[in-house]
Amino acid sequence: MINFLDSTDIDPQQLLVLFAQTDWARDRSLEDTKFMLAHTDVTISAWDGPRLVGFGRVLTDYVFRASIWDVIVDRAYQDLDIGKGIIHRILTHPTLERVELFWLCTRRYQGFYASLGFSDKEQTGMVWDRRKHIPPAKT
Numbered sequence: 001m002i003n004f005l006d007s008t009d010i011d012p013q014q015l016l017v018l019f020a021q022t023d024w025a026r027d028r029s030l031e032d033t034k035f036m037l038a039h040t041d042v043t044i045s046a047w048d049g050p051r052l053v054g055f056g057r058v059l060t061d062y063v064f065r066a067s068i069w070d071v072i073v074d075r076a077y078q079d080l081d082i083g084k085g086i087i088h089r090i091l092t093h094p095t096l097e098r099v100e101l102f103w104l105c106t107r108r109y110q111g112f113y114a115s116l117g118f119s120d121k122e123q124t125g126m127v128w129d130r131r132k133h134i135p136p137a138k139t
């Protein structure tokens with residue numbers, strides 16, 4: 001049975017195992033991941049016993065806007081409704097019930113998010129990537 005938790009008490013080492021399965025988060029360090037967990041507003045995690053098998057997180061002002069990041073389900077556990085469970089628990093989370101608009105970006109999973117009510121009709125997103133603007137420090 002899969003259990004869903006909203007505690008930020010997650011072993012960052014286990015999260016790195018999920019991050020390693022993505023193209024955008026695979027190079028994240030343990031130290032940065034710990035820092036991220038301490039500064040994230042809401043996290044939802046999915047567990048098979050002691051094993052972290054799914055994750056998603058939210059940054060928000062709790063009233064106008066919330067953005068959803070790093071939604072990942074372990075490859076061995078995909079297509080078992082865990083991803084939907086994570087998004088459902090975010091959208092219905094008691095601390096987020098006043099939030100007017102949830103935003104996320106996805107390259108390949110538009111169909112998945114559309115089935116959960118997300119729209120891609122207003123694509124206004126732009127990004128500024130520090131890695132593309134500041135040269136790496138000299139060592």
Ligand SMILES: CC(C)(COP(=O)(O)OP(=O)(O)OC[C@H]1O[C@@H](n2cnc3c(N)ncnc32)[C@H](O)[C@@H]1OP(=O)(O)O)[C@@H](O)C(=O)NCCC(=O)NCCS
Pocket residue numbers: 022070071072073074077078079080081082083084085105106107108109110111112115
């Ligand atoms: C996207 C992801 C979170 C979905 O989680 P999941 O637990 O496998 O999904 P669920 O089992 O809850 O839902 C599966 C449904 O999504 C659909 N789906 C999965 N991938 C899809 C895709 N690329 N496009 C459209 N629909 C998709 C399935 O067909 C299924 O639909 P159904 O319920 O009508 O049969 C998971 O595939 C994942 O972690 N992918 C790799 C990480 C990633 O790229 N995350 C997206 C970040 S934006």
